Amino acid sequence: MRRENQSHVSEFLLLGLPIRPEQQGMFFALFLGMYLATVLGNLVIILLIRLDSHLHSPMYFFLSHLAFTDITFSSVTAPKMLLNMQTQSHSISYPGCISQVYFFLMLGCLDSFLLTSMAYDRYVAICHPLQYIMIMSQSLCLLLVIMSWVLSSASALLHTLLLARLSFCGDNILPHFFCDLSTLLKLSSSDTTVNELFILTVGVVVITLPFVCILASYGHIGASILRVPSTKGICKALSTCGSHLSVVCMYYGTIIGLYFFPSSSNSNDKDVTVAILYTLVTPMLNPFIYSLRNQDMKGALINILSRRTLS
DSSP: OOOOOTTTTEEEOOOOOOOOOHHHHHHHHHHHHHHHHHHHHHHHHHHHHHHHHGGSSSHHHHHHHHHHHHHHHHHHHHHHHHHHHHOOEEEEEEEHHHHHHHHHHHHHHHHHHHHHHHHHHHHHHHGGGGHHHHHSHHHHHHHHHHHHHHHHHHHHHHHHHHHHHHHOOSOOEEESSSOHHHHHHOOSSOOHHHHHHHHHHHHIIIIIHHHHHHHHHHHHHHHHHHHSSSHHHHHHHHHHHHHHHHHHHHHHHHHHHTTTTTOTTTTTTHHHHHHHHHIIHHHHHHHHHHHOOHHHHHHHHHHHHHHHHHH
16 A cells, blocks of 8 residues: 555554553543534524624624635644544544645634634724724625635645645554644655745735734724723723634644744653644634623623523
8 A cells, every 4th residue: 555656655544642541541532522512512603693683794794704714724623632532543544634734724824814714804993993894895805804704715725735745654554633734744754844934924924914914004093092981981992802812812822832932852742732732722812812802702692592492
């Protein structure tokens, strides 16, 4: 079973999480609960936005796409991880591994672009409220989402094509619970210089630039609030931006912790732990943050539950 001179490896062996065997059952239940909470919580957000006409606005249009992205992002890695924790077979086929890399990168980039679009929406709403409806038109919102999908898909495809040209001879053991791109590059027997340069280049476009745009948006929002300091204005800004800012801090905080402060080459435990944070914890917390900190979402949930109770 060989891949026509590209690779001598037909499958990879995922070592999984650094958990002792006697703790497998406890962590399996924990991660299964987190995954189910991620799927159900984000589905509730999508349904609320779909069913409540008060939530048919640009902010919640982006939020519905973010919720869908979080469901699929967790589904790329969590089911396979949970299956491996319950079975003796920890292998993943070469095509399956490459596919997992593609969808993981694509959805991770999509998260970044959607968070940037949401930050721009909040900037327009607070700094240019009179022009908000004209600026954040339906066509612009749709364009931002389409461009997010196109750019994310293109960057992930290029990463995947560059990865597919590498050879993997001999060792096929991945010290991770999914096919992580950086871990695969370390395992490759080919020259990975082009791959590493591309990671740096694309990282600037899909991570650094969106993060800078988000910081600039909130910088302008903060300056706008300070120009007209009032308790009511600050409370309004916090209510509309607090949820989004919390999600941004979690998302970029884990990425900065993983890629700007990497662990030593001899230890992979930190990378695996941080990966759990951004593949399971962050997508799971997003629905709770938007539900508990957002009055519109809480109001929509109460209205729908009241309607169901009366009917």
